[in-house]
Amino acid sequence: MRVIVAEGLGYPEGPVFLPDARVLVTDIRGGVVLAVGADGRVARHADTGGGPNGLARGPGGVVYCANNGGLNWVEGRATGPSPDYASGSVQSISPSGEVTVLHVESEAGQLVAPNDIACDSAGGVWFTDSGRGLDGATDAFVLYIDPDLQRVTVAADGYRFSNGLAFFEGESELIVAESGTGELWVHPVLGPGKLGERRLFATMPRPHRPDGICIDVEGNVVVAGALGRGVIVYDDAGNQLERFEFEHRLVTNVAFGGLDQSTLYVTESGLGRLWAIPWPRAGLTLPFLESGEVRE
Numbered sequence: 001m002r003v004i005v006a007e008g009l010g011y012p013e014g015p016v017f018l019p020d021a022r023v024l025v026t027d028i029r030g031g032v033v034l035a036v037g038a039d040g041r042v043a044r045h046a047d048t049g050g051g052p053n054g055l056a057r058g059p060g061g062v063v064y065c066a067n068n069g070g071l072n073w074v075e076g077r078a079t080g081p082s083p084d085y086a087s088g089s090v091q092s093i094s095p096s097g098e099v100t101v102l103h104v105e106s107e108a109g110q111l112v113a114p115n116d117i118a119c120d121s122a123g124g125v126w127f128t129d130s131g132r133g134l135d136g137a138t139d140a141f142v143l144y145i146d147p148d149l150q151r152v153t154v155a156a157d158g159y160r161f162s163n164g165l166a167f168f169e170g171e172s173e174l175i176v177a178e179s180g181t182g183e184l185w186v187h188p189v190l191g192p193g194k195l196g197e198r199r200l201f202a203t204m205p206r207p208h209r210p211d212g213i214c215i216d217v218e219g220n221v222v223v224a225g226a227l228g229r230g231v232i233v234y235d236d237a238g239n240q241l242e243r244f245e246f247e248h249r250l251v252t253n254v255a256f257g258g259l260d261q262s263t264l265y266v267t268e269s270g271l272g273r274l275w276a277i278p279w280p281r282a283g284l285t286l287p288f289l290e291s292g293e294v295r296e
Contacts, residue, residue, distance in 0.1 A: 002244075002277040005265070006036045009272045013212070014055035014116070015265040016063060017257025019289060023265055024063060025274055026052035029073055033065065033093060036274055046097040050089065051082075054116035054164075054212075054253075057288045059123055061095040064102075066114035066127045076270075088114040090127060090145065090152075106143050106152035114143075116164045116212060116253075120171055121287040123147035124192050126155065128162035128176065142176055144193035155195045156187060164213040164224070164253070168236075169284055175201060175221060177210035184210055184223065184238070202238035204228070212253030214264070216281045222264065224254045231266055247271060256283020 010027035012034070017023055021038045028051045035045040051068040058064050067089045070082035087104045088111035094100075104111055106129075117127040124147050131140035140159035145152050156162075160180025167174055167189075174187045174195060182204045188196035201221070204210050208225030215221050219236030231244040231251060248270030255265050261282040266275040 002275055005274045005276045006040050006042050007271065007273045009034060009036075009042065009267075009274060011269045012267045012272060012274055013053050013253045013269060014065075015253060015255040015257070015267055015274065016055040016057055017255065017261075017265070017289070018057075021259065023257060023274065024055055025267060026055060026065070028053055028068070028071065028078075028269075031070065033063075033097075046093045046099050048091055048093070048099050050085075052091075053114065054127070056117045056119045056125070057286060058092070058119050058125070059288050063093045064117050064119060064125055064127075065091040065093055065099075066117040067091055068113040068115060068130070069111075088112050088129065090114055090117070090125070092149075102149055103145065103152050106141070106154065108141060108143075108154050108157070111143075111152075112139075115162065116177075118165050118167060118174075119287055120167065122192065125149070126165060126174065128159075128165055130161045130163060130179070131159070133161065140178075140180075142174075142187075142195065146192065153193045155193050156198065163209075163211050166213040166215050166221075167284075168215060168219065169217070175213055175215075177213055177223065179209040179211065179226065182206065182209055184213075184221070184234075200238075202234050202240070204232060205240075207249075208232065211251075212255070212267075214254045214256050214283055216256070216279065216283050218281050220281070222254050224251050224266065226250055226252050231264075244277065246275075261285055 011029040054066040071078040125145040140162040142156040164177040208228030211226040250270030
């Protein structure tokens, strides 16, 4: 039975499970990262400023944050960049909550609205920059930061609001949500920061727009369907298996956690809630959950 782990979280996204059983979530509206304990208690973990969106674990206990630079909120809804917006950024957050800005630019220019983020087992950091808007031009990217964190390169371009991303088992393929079209795409991973031509994986039923993504050990793809009140599960061939419905239309992100990786965490951002759903299969174990060491 699914349960509400915590509520009153502002506009939560980017859940990340930690070895100590806490779940980190961003609060985009509040410009902070929150830590939710197993008992549901909520504590402020880091002050990022701007609009912290996606989170990913990195080596040494560091967590990376894709920050959209801040949004303007009117009656609980984002209406565009905040009045003090300067740029998007990628940040690192230490285990103690210290925030460092790593990059505000890529080889393509200023970061506009970094959205979701994933770390590969070699320590490379992949993230999406959603561009100017949901229905705007094809100005969104998938970007890559080398393990030494020194260079940001373009892995894929031509997206309309690139959003969630996740690796399939073995990291040989990367799935990317394109919220502007409602489609999910898969790229072969050719090497560090190198993606091959994308192929269509699935198109979400309207009004769902794909947002956060996670994958279980059987290759099933779990997608938060923003605007559609649902989380939809696809098999590894892109066939819809099931759908979980929520009260609010803004269901934005999903991640596996629990000590056995058999709990699905879901952010129902429109109501400030973090849900936990028991899952019949374990989720893929993401890098750096235990040792924090780079894998060979």
